[in-house]
Amino acid sequence: MGVRPEVRIPGRAFRPRSGLSARRSYVGYGFIAPAVIVLAALTLFPLGYNVWLSVQQRILTLPFENHAVGLANYVALAQDTQFWHDLLRTLMFTGISVFVELVLGMVLALVMSKEFRARAMVRVSILIPWAIPTAVSAMLWAMFFDPRTGFVDFFLGRVGLPGSHLVWFNSAFFAWIPIILSDMWKNTPFMALLLMAGLQSIPKELYESARIDGAGSWQAFWRVTIPLMQPVILVALIFRTLSALLVFDTVFVMTGGGPGTATTVVAYYNWYQFFTALNYGYGAAISVVITAVAMLMAFLYVRATVRQGGLFR
């Protein structure tokens, strides 16, 4: 037994213990048990099953050849250049889209937390994209970028910008632009909502004293707002990063991973192995690796959060 701190220290576990509270804690466990069991059934079981599946040969079109194969699926995956390219593309997509969404979300949050007329209406309307199903918003954005009927083409032509005769989805590079825009349009409101909650928890007095000390609004933003919002920003980043890593619907609807494999992401490849190749063992191995990458990301963020001492104080 290590020495337990007698007082709370940010970032450290603090568990005062006495006979009485220890006994009480058993009652507490009893109360949370049903929730824990349900959660475990909903998350741990599929996860465990998936791990088990990933060490099997399970190809639906070969129903009598199921057997355990050890790590063969993982060995094959390690040599699967398609998968690694997809992973790299996914990470790049995640980095770019989450960064842009963070910046725009922050701007929106700052605007929405100012007092102005019809603020409530603006707040509600800003959330509309978030309420639209991803597949629908992807469809919308694909239509906007249609070279014959989309307004993007028309608009770019009007202002004399290049790109007016571009077939966006037929370019390995430009196909990403509608994808990222669609993702941004849908998810920035979510980011803004989280950040706005963080903004509102900052006491007004801090800004007042900053002003008295001679800080401009730019300085106040960097010295007061950002440091105090760090925990909230990290939470928002965790949410968005994990869901961006798993991006599927937008790509499925807009490009089918094309042109060629230029916009194929890991979740798309995972879907392909499960539902087109009907190779459940290999698909499960891909899922396990994606889960591991996602967990690693979450771990890094949480560690950063704990270091900031903000979240789990």
Added chain:
Amino acid sequence: MSQKKGKLVMAGLAVLSIGAMAVVSGAASPAKAYASAKPITLVFANDGLGTELSSTNVAVKEFEKLHPNIHIKVIVESANSTQAYQTLVTNLSSGSATPDVISADVTYPATFAASHWILPLNKYGFNLKTFYPGMVKSGEYRGKLYAIPWFINVEGLYYRTDLVKTPPKTFAQVLADAKRVLKSHPKMIGVAFEAQKYEGAVTVFQDIAGGFGGSFLNAKGKPVLNSAADIRALTWLNSLIKSKVSPASVTGWQEGNVQQAFTSGQAVFGFNWPYLYPLAEAKGTPTKGHTGFIAPPVSGSHSPVASLGGTDLVINKHTKYPKQAVMFVKFLTSKAIQTQRAVLAGDPPSRSDSYTPALYKQAPWFKQEKTVYKYATPRPVTPLYPQISAYIQTALSSVYSGQMSPKAALDQAQSEVVKLMGQTHGG
């Protein structure tokens, strides 16, 4: 859907012997005497909406009248074939007893049969003599019959009879005709075709590759995707885009876009399926009276290849009512019902004896369509087809977007497919 009330109490199910089945089979003869005692419900997963769905419902009503104890519940599969496939795979792989009868794209039965999800039908006495052999072949897997052709679908080349006087036969003629018309009508589209990254791009590629004497798999079932003929075919298709005979936007096109381009009078040529014919000949359409449908072009002495689409009927292996399901499939694929469907929905019958003078009178275009059926060529019948198709889709899309040369893209597809077929089963 019609709900049958007051169903008759009939002789026991046990009475329904195979012998009785033989009597019932084929013709849509009254079969009340053989119907089962307990009313049952068969679930029929049907693809198609609009007139296709309503003609299914007409046929279902007739069947229910003949067999008062069998109620048919029609559920509609997604119009998007990729999504319809997902739903079927989910249902079938879970071992669900329903849907009992499934309408399946011609490319599904091999996969479903290999996975042991559907019933072998050899012992049920289907007589397929008058059915198109290409269609029948698409329903066979490892020598067993798994699917009964419901209607045939063959991809061909639509052209404007007012702008192109003699129907072209060769690639050079198609190109020359398109370019000639484009000179006087510069806003038109020379050749409209499906080039999005999806199945439709693969069937067009098979048409063109076949015209050059190429194919996806050779006679022994070995992949030959990077053959000289296939490379020439992809080079030809790509040159349509590069030379602006086809706009670059075709790289985002599916059948619906080609249909719209053709029926709006913008396209000189268009690769598409028979369903387009009645639409192009509809009242008020600029193409009315100016639509021709021919086999895809060829080079040299090669014979045309027209990709076979179409829909089969298959029976879920876990169905509780295999006999009734067979009766229903026989009814739907009978001569009379197929003719009825052709009239109501424009779906071309899968058996030649359904093309009656009465049908031609109502829908004269079937005459021209029928001339293309003899070139109908199925896509490779193998459970690996969905994956082979995916590699071809990637190759086509890589070339159309300028990321790869036709040779490099097909070399890569070939090596992937060789690897794929080596890893798992070959046929």
